[in-house]
Amino acid sequence: MGQTDPRPLRVCVVGCGGVSGSHLAAYQEHPLARLVSCVDLRPEVAQRAAGRYGAGRWETSWEEAVARDDVDVVDVCLPHDLHAPVSIGAARAGKHVFVEKPIANTLDEADAMIAAAREAGVQLMVDQTKRFEPRHQKIKELIEAGVIGRPIVAKSAYPQDITYSWEHMEPGRKRTYWKHDGVIGGIAIHTLDMLRWLLGDVESVSAIAGTSRLLGESRRTEDSGIVLLRFRNGAIAESTVSYVLRDPRMAANWGLMPLQLFGEDGSVQMDLEDRIRVFSYKSARPLLEGSAAEPGGAALTAGLPPLYGTVEVQLQPPSGAGAQPPRGFAGAIDALLRAIAEGRPVPVPGEEGRRSLELVLAAYRSVETGQSVPLPLGGA
Ligand SMILES: NC(=O)c1ccc[n+]([C@@H]2O[C@H](COP(=O)([O-])OP(=O)(O)OC[C@H]3O[C@@H](n4cnc5c(N)ncnc54)[C@H](O)[C@@H]3O)[C@@H](O)[C@H]2O)c1
Structure with missing residues (x-):
């Protein structure tokens, strides 16, 4: 303190x-x-x-x-x-x-x-x-250290399965719960904020969305969406989000958020298990020191001078490790x-939240019109 x-x-x-x-x-x-x-x-x-x-x-x-x-x-x-x-x-x-x-x-x-x-x-x-998850903070650190160089393309996802919870929810709660929470406003806000945090300002947004039969008729909002972003720095990105992916891992854990970023000098890729793989033609040695070497990495990079490594972000601290940062x-x-x-x-601050909301609203506008939506948005 x-x-x-x-x-x-x-x-x-x-x-x-x-x-x-x-x-x-x-x-x-x-x-x-x-x-x-x-x-x-x-x-x-x-x-x-x-x-x-x-x-x-x-x-x-x-x-x-x-x-x-x-x-x-x-x-x-x-x-x-x-x-x-x-x-x-x-x-x-x-x-x-x-x-x-x-x-x-x-x-x-x-x-x-x-x-x-x-x-x-x-x-x-x-x-x-x-933004306060160590795995995403580590990815930001890697990007800012230049391991991928100028970004080219990114893929992000927030896959969830809320169907089990929906089916077992008591009826009174069902009347209000989730109704306010269409999937783009509800969870694409996380991936879109993350992409903007990592890659910078967005120039235009396109999106499509779907409504499944899995959550019952009282649910009036979309439950799957794909949002495409074009950034001012020339990079492009895709974000796929859903509440209804039938995979038990996604019913058990609503925090999975895989992410892949590719740039002119390398890539940073985080899988569903939160393992982050880094492949860089630029020196990333200080960031990778102490991280586990990837079996097969040498074969993959044979004849090239790059670094290939896996960054272990400590998800479950070992017992006796003492207090961990929040x-x-x-x-x-x-x-x-x-x-x-x-x-x-x-x-x-509020201004940052507003910028990410703008991406969500642009995505909804694109869903409605079928058009790519340039930013900034007028009148929303
Ligand atoms: N950051 C995250 O990862 C994350 C995760 C889940 C939810 N959220 C957000 O948190 C917010 C709440 O979501 P939730 O899942 O807890 O919803 P919820 O429906 O479970 O809870 C909302 C609560 O507000 C109460 N409420 C409604 N109207 C009220 C009023 N006028 N005065 C006082 N209380 C009132 C309800 O009785 C309910 O208990 C939403 O904005 C949601 O998007 C964020």
Whole structure:
């Protein structure tokens, strides 16, 4: 923590459904946070969360909760249509805001959130969780170190199977759950944000989407999508996402996000098991030192001077390894709390979340029109 304000930041979490558990656990553990309130429209849900994670109180009205004097940070874990009103209400009440992805449903909403935070002099951070995963941070480090050189083409995917969970969900929950979460806004936001984070600004977006029969008629949104990006630096990329891929690995783990990046000097490829293979004609030795040599690598590179290696990102630390740095949701929350406590800008401000939302909205526009959509988007 170093030279930080010793008083913990007092946190109010609004929305105590599916994603909130990871947020609440991270605040409960964090020395810079004190959980003061859990808020949910469903009183039993708010009460259960407050009891489990040691919040001082539970309540059902977000309007009252965000206005209270003993709150410094409001964490918004709500359906997408509530991101803007609750974030704006919290900012106007002088509270820092951490909002789940996507920042909002429209660019106008995102602009209003950014303006409200700026006017109130508070910080607004969007939870682009994948930027805080060690495997993706390692890939960014490799790209920035130049191991692939100028990027040419990238492939990303977010494959999930939510059908088992859908089939076993209690009927009351089914009525609201997932309905706000079409697959492009729901999870392509992660791959699109990741590609933009790694490769830079996007020039145009094309997309197609499909709706399967697997999630029942009450589901009105697309559940599979393919988004194509053209970057300003000339690179192109593809992102395939789905909620309905019939593969038990994808039902058991909703965090799989394979990624392949090819450039003029090499490639970085992460498979479904999170193993990262690096192939570079430029020196990547310092980055690969200590990593496992790939059997067969020598044969593949015979006659060439490149490096070929596998980077092991420590997913399960060995027993006795001691405390590990926070990652994913906990990593994002750690970065948020430290930035606020130390008076630094948060790492994923509203403007960044807005840029990734713009890719999502351009993709939906392309799905509707069948056309490639140039950026920036007008009127969304
Ligand atoms: N970053 C990630 O990887 C990730 C993962 C999952 C979900 N999410 C995002 O988190 C957000 C929430 O998703 P979820 O899966 O937890 O949804 P959810 O439906 O499980 O939970 C939402 C909760 O909000 C409550 N709620 C609804 N209206 C309310 C109101 N007016 N006042 C107070 N509470 C209200 C509901 O009762 C519910 O408990 C979404 O933006 C989603 O996209 C992000």
